[in-house]
Amino acid sequence: MSLADLAHPRYDYSYGFLDEHARRELRRRILKAIAIPGYQVPYASRELPIARGWGTGGLQATLSVAGPHDTIKVIDQGADDSVNAANLRRFIARMTGVATTTDTTLATIIQSRHRVPEERLRERQLLVLQVPDPEPLRHVQPDSSKAREMHAEADYAQMWLSLYEQLVRFGRFVQGASYPVVVHGRYLMSPSPIPRWDTPTLHQAAHLTILAAGREKRLYAVPPYTEVRPIEFDDVFFQVERMAGRVCAVSGARHKFMDELPVAGGGSLFRISDTGYLEKLVRAARGEPVTIGPTYYDAVGRFYQPGVLHEPDAVPPEGGTGHD
Amino acid sequence: MTDQPPAARPLDPPRLVTGGPLLRASGLRKCYGSIVAVAAVDLEIYPGETVGIVGESGSGKSTVLRLLNLEEPADAGDYRLAVPEGAGGNLFTLDRYHRRMLRVQRIGIVYQQPHLGLRMNATSGGNVAERLIMAGERRFAALRAAARGSLAVSEFPAERVDDPPAQLSGGMQQRVQLAKAIALRPALLLLDEPTTGLDVSIQALVLDTLLRLRREQPIATLIVSHDLGVIRTLADRVLVMRAGRVVEHGLTDQVLEDPQHPYTQQLVHARL
Ligand SMILES: Nc1ncnc2c1ncn2[C@@H]1O[C@H](COP(=O)(O)OP(=O)(O)OP(=O)(O)O)[C@@H](O)[C@H]1O
Ligand SMILES: [Mg+2]
Numbered sequence: 153m154s155l156a157d158l159a160h161p162r163y164d165y166s167y168g169f170l171d172e173h174a175r176r177e178l179r180r181r182i183l184k185a186i187a188i189p190g191y192q193v194p195y196a197s198r199e200l201p202i203a204r205g206w207g208t209g210g211l212q213a214t215l216s217v218a219g220p221h222d223t224i225k226v227i228d229q230g231a232d233d234s235v236n237a238a239n240l241r242r243f244i245a246r247m248t249g250v251a252t253t254t255d256t257t258l259a260t261i262i263q264s265r266h267r268v269p270e271e272r273l274r275e276r277q278l279l280v281l282q283v284p285d286p287e288p289l290r291h292v293q294p295d296s297s298k299a300r301e302m303h304a305e306a307d308y309a310q311m312w313l314s315l316y317e318q319l320v321r322f323g324r325f326v327q328g329a330s331y332p333v334v335v336h337g338r339y340l341m342s343p344s345p346i347p348r349w350d351t352p353t354l355h356q357a358a359h360l361t362i363l364a365a366g367r368e369k370r371l372y373a374v375p376p377y378t379e380v381r382p383i384e385f386d387d388v389f390f391q392v393e394r395m396a397g398r399v400c401a402v403s404g405a406r407h408k409f410m411d412e413l414p415v416a417g418g419g420s421l422f423r424i425s426d427t428g429y430l431e432k433l434v435r436a437a438r439g440e441p442v443t444i445g446p447t448y449y450d451a452v453g454r455f456y457q458p459g460v461l462h463e464p465d466a467v468p469p470e471g472g473t474g475h476d
Numbered sequence: 477m478t479d480q481p482p483a484a485r486p487l488d489p490p491r492l493v494t495g496g497p498l499l500r501a502s503g504l505r506k507c508y509g510s511i512v513a514v515a516a517v518d519l520e521i522y523p524g525e526t527v528g529i530v531g532e533s534g535s536g537k538s539t540v541l542r543l544l545n546l547e548e549p550a551d552a553g554d555y556r557l558a559v560p561e562g563a564g565g566n567l568f569t570l571d572r573y574h575r576r577m578l579r580v581q582r583i584g585i586v587y588q589q590p591h592l593g594l595r596m597n598a599t600s601g602g603n604v605a606e607r608l609i610m611a612g613e614r615r616f617a618a619l620r621a622a623a624r625g626s627l628a629v630s631e632f633p634a635e636r637v638d639d640p641p642a643q644l645s646g647g648m649q650q651r652v653q654l655a656k657a658i659a660l661r662p663a664l665l666l667l668d669e670p671t672t673g674l675d676v677s678i679q680a681l682v683l684d685t686l687l688r689l690r691r692e693q694p695i696a697t698l699i700v701s702h703d704l705g706v707i708r709t710l711a712d713r714v715l716v717m718r719a720g721r722v723v724e725h726g727l728t729d730q731v732l733e734d735p736q737h738p739y740t741q742q743l744v745h746a747r748l
Contacts, residue, residue, distance in 0.1 A: 305573050309610040313595075316609070317602050319616060320638050385616040 168215040169247040174198050178216035182362060185373035190335025192286050192303075197369040207240055208366030210263045210282035214244055217278065217362075218261060223251040225259035230267040230409070230425035237265075254428040257445040266329070268350040270408050270426045271445035272456065273359035275376060281344040283365035286372065288332040288342040308340050311383050319388060331390070333380045340383070341372060349392045349409045352460050353448050354380040389462035396453060398422040403433040407453035496558060498523045498663055498696045499544070504553035506539050513539040515720035517553075521664070524694030528711030528728065530704060530743065536720040537700040538588070541666045544698065545585050546575050557582060559663050580610045584657025584695075588669040590649035593656065596642040600627065600652045603641065607659040622659060629692075630654040631685045647678035651685065658693065667699040671706055679706075686710060704744065708732055716740045 181195040200208050228237040232254040245252050253259050256269040263280040289299040292310040318326050329345040354374050364371035382390035398410045401421040410422035424430040432442045455461045499521040506514040514536040521527050529537045543550050555567045561578040587593040594603050601623040608622050632651040641649045671679040714731050716724040724737040735741045
């Protein structure tokens with residue numbers, strides 16, 4: 153008997169690219185993140201054949217939890233077909249043998265940059281969001297060790313001060329993407345640079361969300377059915393981007409998150425940003441059999457959970473807009 | 477702060493000291509390396525009383541204030557405030573969270589250098605509002621009203637509420653600090669040379685404001701000043717510090733008119 157007979161057969165890569173130690177560590181970190189909703193868990197971000205800053209955090213989270221029976225969808229700003237999304241999807245499929253899809257309703261894992269799909273995610277689906285900067289306190293506290301102390305003490309007054317300042321100076325909240333949220337009444341969290349439109353989808357969501365930053369080596373999570381509240385005042389509310397009046401030039405749909413496309417000769421068109429959803433709308437219009445899941449916002453723009461969003465354009469009381 | 481401050485009666489009956497002191501500190505000590513900034517200081521302040529500290533530069537006055545503001549840990553000493561959050565214990569033993577809550581709710585401070593107490597680029601109103609936010613206020617209209625109210629009490633011009641301190645004169649910056657310090661009606665107000673560095677005419681105005689405040693909202697106040705005139709105007713009692721120790725203390729008039737300790741005599745005569 154030779155040594156080769158006793159040893160493991162040689163593999164070029166372990167399953168899912170990451171070695172067993174890395175995978176185990178990541179899965180432990182993810183469990184910890186789920187156990188402490190919104191808390192940023194440090195982890196040892198591994199080298200991948202993709203540069204840091206291009207979704208390596210999300211990729212590691214996906215690789216560490218994916219199994220051969222999963223079906224994966226990868227989107228970049230809503231689009232399945234961008235170069236970056238296509239690369240990540242191909243890499244994940246090659247390393248894990250998962251099936252791929254562009255249909256949100258068929259995916260078990262959705263890795264995304266900057267968007268949440270329009271169709272509602274269900275229980276047992278997993279949303280992995282790529283995070284460039286996990287620290288929601290960055291602009292009030294650039295020193296990250298001080299920011300960690302502020303998290304430890306739930307010392308978030310400065311965030312409301314910045315809301316106050318925005319109202320006084322601009323008459324409204326000017327923060328767009330990455331709108332900070334408080335998770336489970338405890339930790340302030342950056343939801344990654346998703347538009348405000350997507351922020352309420354995390355609140356009491358049926359699915360699990362994992363958010364991972366590869367460069368900053370931190371990951372955090374929102375477990376299913378968890379409170380996720382955008383920071384706001386009791387009398388001046390968080391609001392999503394106005395989509396009223398925008399009509400998708402491809403499908404004719406309204407009240408979905410639209411990309412604005414400049415057209416030759418000036419002016420612009422709108423198109424639904426979630427390409428997987430748009431494709432299904434188009435096919436349905438052609439009479440093909442497709443299943444379109446229920447969406448977060450209905451055909452008249454109402455959010456599916458009542459009472460989460462306030463009516464748009466509520467006038468801030470008192471002299472909040474004294475400076476216009 | 478949304479309710480109106482009670483109108484001052486022209487002739488308040490003399491306040492009888494019936495209860496115990498609001499503040500009781502003993503054996504305060506603080507060293508920085510080999511420098512003994514505060515060697516041993518004992519101090520009591522009764523509710524509504526104003527106590528002054530005078531002493532030469534480097535005698536440890538500001539350090540005492542920082543200790544009482546729970547900004548820095550003391551090397552030794554016992555410090556109690558008769559407020560619910562104090563729980564009757566030594567405040568130096570509080571954990572960070574409770575220390576912060578107590579400071580927000582019960583202690584206001586005005587620093588000699590405004591940048592220590594203010595966010596220079598936030599609006600003045602925002603600086604005051606932050607105090608209320610820290611205490612849990614989440615209504616914008618209420619924050620706005622309270623910031624305006626508190627700034628008005630410190631006689632800050634209403635039309636400048638939305639200007640950042642960076643664009644204000646020194647006197648106005650001190651008024652913003654004062655408004656922030658009193659926004660939650662603290663039990664203890666600490667003033668570190670609030671008028672030093674201001675023009676003489678502005679000094680007088682700030683002093684007027686402090687006098688009016690003292691009349692309308694009798695908050696236990698500890699004021700540090702080089703300026704014996706300021707102490708004479710504001711303080712009921714005075715402590716004279718030298719090299720980290722209290723060398724003399726007593727009623728302001730007594731100490732300033734008839735100083736006993738040679739150092740105080742020197743100090744008073746240097747002024748005259
Ligand atoms: N953070 C610090 N690090 C080192 N030494 C310090 C520090 N703060 C104060 N000291 C020293 O402690 C002593 C007391 O300083 P403190 O500022 O309390 O004096 P003060 O009476 O307020 O003086 P002034 O009238 O000049 O404001 C000084 O010798 C000072 O140099
Ligand atoms: Mg000083």
